[in-house]
Amino acid sequence: MAIPVHPMWGPYPRLQSDLQSVLQVIESHLQIHDKRIEATIKELVYSGGKLLRPAYTLLCAQIGDASNHDKERSIAVAAALETLHMATLIHDDVIDEADFRHGAPTVHTQQGNQFAIYSGDYLFCVCFTILSKYARTLAHLEFNARSMEKILTGELDQLHARYQIGTSIKDYLARISGKTAQLFAVSCYSGAITSQATRRQTMLAWSMGHYIGMAFQIIDDVLDFKGDFNTVRKPTLADIRQGIYTLPLIYALREQPEKLSPYLNKKADLTDDELMEVLAIVEQTKGIEKSKRLARKYIDKALKSLSKLPDGDYKETLYELTTMLLDRKM
Template identity: 65%
Template sequence: MRVHPMWNSFPALQADLANVLELIDTHIRVRDKTIEKTIKDLVHSGGKLLRPAYSLLCAEIGPEYDKEKATAVAAALETLHMATLVHDDVIDGATTRHGIPTIHTTHGNQIAIYSGDYLFSVTFTLLSRHATSLAHLEFNSRSMEKILSGELDQLHSRFKPPESVKNYLSRISGKTAQLFAVSCYSGAIESNASRRNTMNAWNMGHYIGMAFQIMDDILDYKGNEKTVGKPVMADVQQGIYTLPLIYAMQSNRKTLKPILEKQEALTDQDMQIILRTIEEEKGLEKAQQLAERYTKKALKELNKLPNGTYKDTLYQITTSLLNRNL
């Protein structure tokens, strides 16, 4: 199983992630072979597998590392992530994911929704067979509720004036940071790590997820489609107003408000004015600074964990995400 080339520098982890993809693949069995192929194509579409990577590494925190169990839990988390992406793409009307057409674009909304629902079922099949305790399953169920609530919050906030940093942070806490936190926590708890260390892992994952989403939102303005995997400034066009724009709006409401009131009717010229205003008001710089603060918080939690080679890998990955070297 091929995994993203970002893991070439971590061969052991790369092999483990290949096993994660293989396990997911073996659990996808649909009577309609066209749909089965569609779902499997998504599994192998080139995602970075960050969440299972963090789960696998955190499975080395405690004294009872179990590779088979760690692989299964990581597979469940990646399957959950893919399910939310499929539904997210339908809601947002996104046409590409990882640079390839989304399922709803090629097969329609009905197949896309079914595919997402099927992946949710695979998630809980994997957890029910391999998770240590019912309490862990309940924890992951509650976490999924928060993730889906974050998606719903984003849907309700579309085309609303981007004024509150607090509301933005609350939204990405559910939409993105929750699953990073669950990934780190799940790895730790399945290795029978102490209560203190599992919470350190949870906090680390939360801060990583916050920094990751902020950086993703920065890249939406200054990246390119090959890097980001979707058209540049796609979020603005879909009425999703993220941190760089919120900062700019706070400083220059006069310029941005009448443009954003056009909603879907934005022109190319409008987009250029938005981008120029964000740059002039240092929206990207301010967002970068906040991402750096969250990364420092994540590394502080990492330092509290027991010593081991896994910590060096966690440090390298986390700092590289901030700089988007990976």
């Protein structure tokens, strides 16, 4: 029986079927003696995440010559990267002390931090178990290991940056480059590698994925200020509550540091009313608008990289998915 995937993939039946196969591959590798951990991880697999990263892997696996397309390999690599993503989500939620993920309680809130960390570590192992079977070369496996290091470094940078009022735009962009953009870039690059695309094409896929990831995280951070819970699936202004200062607030701090600093210096003691006052300052200084404009620039860069890739049906789908990021119906 196929595992259901997010309804956004309904208009793309072939991709929808392949994404179901991705989840089946992940599920087939979850064999843990501790059935409580196995059940918790399977619940995460079934949680209805959008599976954007494996979707980009599968689409980029069509960049090379069609005669080289290895569907089983591309699905397996997509599964490995989604497993890596799930592992980082579990660890990320522990670090951020987040209570919800996709509208449901996070692993650590239900089972505790130790249990959550072990679950994330297990998923890292599953990722490399799958990659060891399907990565085309040892270099590709090593590349993914280095990429994981950059992702984890980005998470560590975010932890160190908590409640840091002096965070610059450059610091923020460097942080999300590792935290989010790296995995989008690796997803696109790995898909291209499985298709035996040329070196130039794989690097274009990497660049496209990087720019997509940058835009995705900026829009995600914007939604923390203005998003609806049904879309974002977490409380509004959750980042500020946790001391994570993202681009809209950083823009506002450049304009009105004297107004914002007294609030932010209260750290976790900010009241709901004070948070609303912070939001008002961010809106007055157009921090949200400026962030959206920067996200648009990254999307434009991604589409420019996409335009240089070989023609094919996959390309139209990539264009649609990437332009939809700004609209955030996903």
